[in-house]
Amino acid sequence: MLRFERVSKKFTEGAVERQVLREASLELPTGSFTALLGRSGSGKSTLLNLAAGLDRVDSGRVFCDEVELTALSDHDFTLFRRRQLGFIFQFFHLFPTLTVAENLGLVLELSGRSGDVEGMLRRVGLWERRESYPDKLSGGEQQRVAVARALVHGPRLVLADEPTGNLDQENGATVLDLLRLRDAGVTLLVATHSQEVADAADRVVRVVDGQLV
Numbered sequence: 611m612l613r614f615e616r617v618s619k620k621f622t623e624g625a626v627e628r629q630v631l632r633e634a635s636l637e638l639p640t641g642s643f644t645a646l647l648g649r650s651g652s653g654k655s656t657l658l659n660l661a662a663g664l665d666r667v668d669s670g671r672v673f674c675d676e677v678e679l680t681a682l683s684d685h686d687f688t689l690f691r692r693r694q695l696g697f698i699f700q701f702f703h704l705f706p707t708l709t710v711a712e713n714l715g716l717v718l719e720l721s722g723r724s725g726d727v728e729g730m731l732r733r734v735g736l737w738e739r740r741e742s743y744p745d746k747l748s749g750g751e752q753q754r755v756a757v758a759r760a761l762v763h764g765p766r767l768v769l770a771d772e773p774t775g776n777l778d779q780e781n782g783a784t785v786l787d788l789l790r791l792r793d794a795g796v797t798l799l800v801a802t803h804s805q806e807v808a809d810a811a812d813r814v815v816r817v818v819d820g821q822l823v
């Protein structure tokens with residue numbers, strides 16, 4: 611469903627060049643749950659950002675089914691992101707001036723899709739908080755909203771960058787359960803340092819020396 615083909619990416623900072631990914635290849639089957647492990651700075655976030663079009667490869671190709679993402683214009687990548695992708699961040703990144711329900715509503719509006727805001731908020735246990743602003747919620751609650759927001763428009767691909775990294779054990783387990791309850795056919799890639807997340811995944815991929823093993 612998601613395929614990285616010999617993807618390379620380096621970053622340059624002044625005179626220092628860091629080759630983060632070196633011809634890294636990976637194939638994620640439709641509906642699978644893959645945990646992406648690797649030491650800090652190994653390139654996990656970089657890989658997710660490349661799949662989301664938040665950053666661009668130096669060489670290699672990324673496909674989502676038959677669509678070559680790396681060939682998309684910025685405009686078309688934005689449309690892909692809005693319609694096909696859900697992204698969950700370590701620090702929640704909810705829209706602060708929108709209520710919980712509006713955070714989901716905006717995603718639906720941008721995607722042009724219909725979706726069930728009430729059903730999704732009930733699923734994450736936060737329908738009663740639909741009128742609240744994000745800064746009035748706990749970290750665990752904010753991340754549950756972020757999960758609901760990532761799923762509400764029915765994306766085919768969900769990318770999560772350390773979604774439990776800022777949560778205690780219990781809240782982390784809740785978020786993990788919610789991700790596992792995604793609809794069939796939704797492909798999930800989670801960058802994580804958590805053993806619990808790795809244990810729950812169908813497959814574990816490690817970033818080692820810029821390669822995916």
Ligand SMILES: Nc1ncnc2c1ncn2[C@@H]1O[C@H](COP(=O)(O)OP(=O)(O)OP(=O)(O)O)[C@@H](O)[C@H]1O
Binds near residue numbers: 651
């Ligand atoms: N925009 C950037 N400019 C320069 N260097 C960058 C940039 N983004 C990432 N890097 C470097 O690329 C390497 C990989 O970073 P990345 O964020 O992908 O690691 P990570 O595996 O997600 O680490 P962590 O587990 O700490 O989140 C790091 O050395 C980082 O400093």
Ligand SMILES: [Mg+2]
Binds near residue numbers: 655656771
């Ligand atoms: Mg990271």
